[in-house]
Amino acid sequence: MERIWSPWRHSYVTRGKEADQCVFCAAPSSDEGRALIVHEGVLAYVILNLYPYNAGHLMVVPRRHVATLALLERDELTEMALLTQLSEKVLTEAFQPQGINIGMNLGRPAGAGIVDHLHTHLVPRWNGDTNFMTVVGEVRVLPEELPSTAKRLRPIFQQLAG
Secondary structure: OOOOOOHHHHHHHOOOOOOOOOHHHHHHHOHHHHHHEEEEOOOEEEEEOOOOOOOOOEEEEEOOOOOOHHHOOHHHHHHHHHHHHHHHHHHHHHHOOOEEEEEOOOOHHHOOOOOOOOOEEEEEEOOOOOOHHHHHHOOOOOOOOHHHHHHHHHHHHHHHHO
């Protein structure tokens, strides 16, 4: 039998009840969160997903703790849309994906892992990127570690954000 080791996931699968502070609210002021943030706006920021579906999986997050689009102010909504557009351009340059899933999950029944803080996912996709590991083993095999992805994306964000 072949084994695939992913010790970095241990803290995720053994975590207890989430801390009182929202992970998205805490990210800009924690070392772990800062390491994942690849671009910052005034009202929102772009962060790597700590548990990505594919290499380059980004999230656009408003700084203000709100659960739905309806609760965003116009300026927040505009900045999130512009950062989503910028993220699409950055992912296209950095990874040359054949497609990108962009979306939000509002509420637990819709698939939201973090229910109380709205965020937009951008997941680069390639023909054939799903395989038996995900389907049968419920395991994802990612070709690049998060610090390498962050190092690759930050200068492109800086260049394209101008």
